[in-house]
Amino acid sequence: MSYFERDFKKIKLSCSNKKIEAESELMRMRVTQLVKFVLCSYGLFQASVGQAQPIEGTVQKSLLQKCSPALLNIWQRAKLNEPLKVAVELSRKSVRAYKPEELLSQRAIQRRQKMVKAGVLPSLITPEDLPFEPSDLEKLRQAGLKIRHCIKSLNLVSGEIASARLPELLRMEEVTHAEVLVPSKAAQRRKDIDDNEPIEALFLEKTLPSAVGREPEQPALSQLDYGQSLTQLALSRIPEVHRLGFTGQGVLIANFDAGFANLSHEAFRSLRVVARYDFVARSPELGAHSHGTATMGVLAGYQAGRLIGVAFNAHYALARTEDARSETPIEEDNWAAAAEWADSLGADIITSSLGYSVFDPPFPPYTWREMNGRTAISTRAAARAAQVGIVVVNSAGNGGTVALPANTLVAPADADTVIAVGAVNSQGVRAAFSSVGPTADGRIKPDVMAMGAGVLTVGAASPTSYGFVNGTSFSCPIVAGVAALLLSANPSLTPVEIRTALRETASLHRTPNREMGWGIVNALDALNRVRGIASVREHVAKPSQFKLEQNYPNPFNPSTTIVYELPYPCAVNLRVYDALGREVATLVSSMQQAGRYAVQFSATALPSGIYFYRLQADAFSETKKMLLQK
Numbered sequence: 001m002s003y004f005e006r007d008f009k010k011i012k013l014s015c016s017n018k019k020i021e022a023e024s025e026l027m028r029m030r031v032t033q034l035v036k037f038v039l040c041s042y043g044l045f046q047a048s049v050g051q052a053q054p055i056e057g058t059v060q061k062s063l064l065q066k067c068s069p070a071l072l073n074i075w076q077r078a079k080l081n082e083p084l085k086v087a088v089e090l091s092r093k094s095v096r097a098y099k100p101e102e103l104l105s106q107r108a109i110q111r112r113q114k115m116v117k118a119g120v121l122p123s124l125i126t127p128e129d130l131p132f133e134p135s136d137l138e139k140l141r142q143a144g145l146k147i148r149h150c151i152k153s154l155n156l157v158s159g160e161i162a163s164a165r166l167p168e169l170l171r172m173e174e175v176t177h178a179e180v181l182v183p184s185k186a187a188q189r190r191k192d193i194d195d196n197e198p199i200e201a202l203f204l205e206k207t208l209p210s211a212v213g214r215e216p217e218q219p220a221l222s223q224l225d226y227g228q229s230l231t232q233l234a235l236s237r238i239p240e241v242h243r244l245g246f247t248g249q250g251v252l253i254a255n256f257d258a259g260f261a262n263l264s265h266e267a268f269r270s271l272r273v274v275a276r277y278d279f280v281a282r283s284p285e286l287g288a289h290s291h292g293t294a295t296m297g298v299l300a301g302y303q304a305g306r307l308i309g310v311a312f313n314a315h316y317a318l319a320r321t322e323d324a325r326s327e328t329p330i331e332e333d334n335w336a337a338a339a340e341w342a343d344s345l346g347a348d349i350i351t352s353s354l355g356y357s358v359f360d361p362p363f364p365p366y367t368w369r370e371m372n373g374r375t376a377i378s379t380r381a382a383a384r385a386a387q388v389g390i391v392v393v394n395s396a397g398n399g400g401t402v403a404l405p406a407n408t409l410v411a412p413a414d415a416d417t418v419i420a421v422g423a424v425n426s427q428g429v430r431a432a433f434s435s436v437g438p439t440a441d442g443r444i445k446p447d448v449m450a451m452g453a454g455v456l457t458v459g460a461a462s463p464t465s466y467g468f469v470n471g472t473s474f475s476c477p478i479v480a481g482v483a484a485l486l487l488s489a490n491p492s493l494t495p496v497e498i499r500t501a502l503r504e505t506a507s508l509h510r511t512p513n514r515e516m517g518w519g520i521v522n523a524l525d526a527l528n529r530v531r532g533i534a535s536v537r538e539h540v541a542k543p544s545q546f547k548l549e550q551n552y553p554n555p556f557n558p559s560t561t562i563v564y565e566l567p568y569p570c571a572v573n574l575r576v577y578d579a580l581g582r583e584v585a586t587l588v589s590s591m592q593q594a595g596r597y598a599v600q601f602s603a604t605a606l607p608s609g610i611y612f613y614r615l616q617a618d619a620f621s622e623t624k625k626m627l628l629q630k
Contacts, residue, residue, distance in 0.1 A: 066170050071180035078163040085148070085330055087158040087377075088140070088169065089177040093130040100124040103131075107252070107346025111389040118494050120387060128153040128384060136174050143169040148282070149337040153384040154377065158333045181330035227306045231426050232298070232451040236478060237524040238310055240561045240598045241485050243552065246527065248311025248484040250491065254342035254390075255296060255477075256335060256352040258322035259289030261460045267301035267309075268458070275317040275345055279334040287320050290460035294469050295353045297458030299477035306466060307456055310481025314488075317345055322354055332356055332411070336381035342390065348487055349391045350382075351480035353473035355410025357397070368406040372440040376411030379418075386417035386495045391487070393480040395472035396420040396446040397435030401515070408435040409445055419483070419499050420445045422516060423452025423475040428507070430516055434472055437514045446517040447499060448506050450478040482523045490530045501526045524561075524598055542594060543567045546620035551601070551613065555627040559602040562587070562613055568594050570618040576601060577612045584611070603628050 064072065071086060078084060100109050103125060115121040132150055140147060140157060144165035148158045158181060161169055170178060224242060226233060233239055252274065259278075263271065276286050302312040319341065321334035335354065342350055356378055358365040366376060373379060382392045392412070399408025413420035413435075422434040431453045437445030452475030459465030483498050493501075503509060505526045508519030543565035551560045562574065574588035584606060587599045601613070608630045614623040 066175060066177055067166075068177070068179045071178055074180045075163055075166055081162040081164050083160045084163050084166065085158070085160050085181040086145075086166075086169075087151075087156045087179045087181055087333055088145070088175050089155050090132060090136055090157060090174050091155075091176045092133060092136070092174065093127060093152070093155070094133050096130075098125055098130065103129055103344075105344060105346045108343060108388075109346075111346055111348065114492055114494060115387070115389045120389075120494065120496075132157065139172055139174065140169070143172060145169055149279075149333055151333070151336045151340060151381070153340060154336060154380055156333075156336070156377075158330075158337075181333050224308060225305045226308045227304075227456075229301075229307045229309075229456045232455050232478065233308070233310065235424075235426065235428065235451050236482060236521045237600070238478075238482065238485070239552075240524045240563075240600070241482075241527050243561070243563055244527070244596050244598050246485045246488040248314030248481065249488050251311065251314045251349065251484040251487045252317060252345065252347045253299070253311065253314050253349045253351060253480065253484055254317040254319060254338070254345070254347040255292065255299070256319045256321045256338050256350060256354060257289070257292030257295055258324040258354075259287040259320045260292035260296060260318050261288035261290050262293050262458070262463070262465075263296075265293070265297075265301075265458050265463050265465075267297060267303040267307050267466075270302050270312065271296070271300055272315045273318060274315050276319070277338070277341060278320040279338050279341075280320055280323045286318060289320075289322075289324055291322075291324070291353070291473065292318070292320070293460045294457045294467075295351070295473060295477045297466075298455060298474050299351065299481050301458050307458065310478055311484035314481075314484050317342060317347055332377040332381075335378040335412070339381045339385045339390075343385060343388055347390055348491075349393065349480055349483055350385060351477050352382075352392070352394045352412070353471075353476045355395055355397045355413060357399070357410045366411060368402075368408070369440045371407055371409045371411065371414040373414050373416050373443070376414070378412040379415045382412035382418045383415045386415070389494065391480075391483045391495045391498050392418045393476055393483060394418050394420055395476040396422045396437075398433045398471055398473075399435040400433050401436050404514075405438075407437050407439065407445070407514075409437060409439065410435065413445065414439050416443060417495055417499070419447045419479060419502065420517070421452075421472060421476045421479045422446035422449045423470075423472045424449045424516070424520060425453040426451060428520055431470070433470070434515075437517075444512050444514060444517055448479060448502050448518055449516050449520045450475040450482075452476075452478075479521055482521055482526065485523060486526060486530050489527055493530055497530070501529045505529055524600065543596060546615075546617055546622075548615040548622040548624060550624060551626045555629040556603070557628065557630050558604045559600055560626060561598050561600050563596065563598045564615050564617075565596045566592060566594050566617055573614075573616040574599060575614055575616075577614065578606075579610045579612075587613075 074084060109124060112121060112124050116124060129152060131152060145159045145161045150157050169175060277284055278286050281287055297307060299309050300312055300316060301307045301309040319338040321338045322331055356376060386392050394413045396413050397408055397410035402408050412418055423431040425431055439445050452472050453470050454468050455474040456466060457469055459467045486498055486501060487493060502521055503518040505522045506519035508516055512518045545567050547565040549563040551562045553560060572588050572590060572592045575583055576585040578584050587601060606628060608628050611626050611628060612623050613626065
């Protein structure tokens with residue numbers, strides 16, 4: 001049986017299975033359209049002439065081979081001229097030579113320079129950055145495609161085309177593959193976003209620009225009042241890093257979410273938003289959704305006594321990539337386009353509390369075997385973002401546990417260079433909903449954990465509302481914030497160096513596993529690690545004299561943090577004594593460079609009582625008292 005006979009038989013069988021009368025005019029139209037598509041596939045039909053013609057020479061590559069099974073299925077179901085949303089892969093890019101400044105912002109160039117220095121990028125500009133040939137884009141338009149996004153790094157162009165013109169598009173020599181992005185009928189609201197609130201408004205308040213970008217009104221960093229948010233930050237030792245002067249300053253974070261409502265909230269008065277774009281509506285006006293509000297609250301909120309975010313002094317770019325009313329592959333297209341946008345802005349970090357595995361019908365889901373770091377569009381886009389120097393932090397997913405060898409991960413968390421984040425509760429116990437690895441190719445995922453159960457954040461109901469939320473959507477911004485603190489201290493760090501520092505200082509770094517990865521993030525230990533990798537940016541004034549601060553917290557149980565400053569390099573000894581003057585712990589005994597340091601003292605094995613800690617550095621010596629209350 002020839003390929004043509006086989007495919008035509010499939011068409012007749014499909015018609016028979018649907019039990020539609022052959023005499024029906026609609027059926028005749030659909031059969032005619034399907035037959036024409038198969039004829040086009042084998043060079044037997046000229047759409048412009050409408051007549052079958054004999055094969056001349058070697059048969060060209062089958063158009064059916066360019067068309068994904070999902071797209072073919074959607075196309076067969078579509079009405080005549082019904083619009084289809086597709087992504088087509090092109091075979092070539094522009095051959096023109098470009099200078100970096102023609103394609104990248106100065107900030108993006110600076111970020112990429114460290115990747116070139118690290119040997120990750122061969123040059124500032126690579127083939128993935130080159131634009132498409134204008135003539136090829138014009139051909140796509142002439143073939144009927146209304147272009148939506150040009151994703152240069154993946155050689156993809158997405159857009160909308162009438163179903164009757166799909167064969168014409170696929171006949172283009174420059175088109176090598178086509179995939180469907182969204183169903184033609186309205187889909188149901190997705191169920192896996194970590195909240196149940198409806199979209200409250202189409203657009204944000206018109207007064208929003210005046211509500212952002214103000215300088216934070218903050219007390220001394222040693223006196224920050226975290227309110228109930230202290231629990232989620234203390235679990236990862238974030239307050240100690242804040243006390244050292246690192247709060248996200250100098251870092252640009254791009255947040256991808258389903259929209260951002262209530263940005264006039266009191267906790268966002270000091271929010272610095274430098275860019276925003278709605279990739280769903282293709283508009284500079286952001287759509288509103290409470291999920292984005294909640295992730296931003298964890299990351300960037302600042303209201304003394306109520307909520308303090310992890311990186312409250314960073315700058316932010318907000319992107320709406322998710323349409324909360326449905327779950328379709330077009331959202332991965334939005335994610336990939338937003339990643340290139342973030343790159344062009346010079347973003348240092350992408351935080352994405354989103355994930356893709358199950359789609360609304362008729363789209364097939366990603367299987368666990370496809371969580372392999374190279375299949376999903378968003379995964380490939382995230383890997384490229386990391387390659388150009390962006391730290392990508394993504395929720396691991398809320399799929400819970402499954403037996404080996406399967407996993408419950410979501411894309412793009414499966415990418416090797418993406419930091420996939422799972423969730424624990426306030427006691428450090430893994431949340432039952434937190435997704436597990438490993439990836440299909442055997443890599444341990446998640447990478448790290450943070451608090452994602454009972455997390456305090458901003459509410460969407462009013463300018464003063466707060467609430468508690470659950471999900472890896474909210475452990476993700478905690479880890480993204482910690483990455484920002486590390487980049488504040490050392491901007492030369494690459495994404496892999498950030499990931500390594502987080503992994504190797506986390507709670508399970510000696511015994512990583514598929515449920516918790518390398519364990520709970522320890523921001524202070526990670527900071528101390530990255531300080532030695534390369535030059536550290538000084539965000540706080542160089543100490544002018546020796547200083548020993550009061551421990552925090554005090555009284556404490558079972559651990560506390562001791563902070564001190566050194567004006568120049570010297571030998572340092574920091575020891576703890578009990579009330580009888582007996583030494584119970586040596587915390588530091590080494591040469592140290594000038595700077596501000598934080599050291600944790602754990603008194604788990606000691607009884608309650610008064611203790612003393614003494615700093616000796618060069619000729620300086622000072623002793624302070626602390627109280628252990630068990």
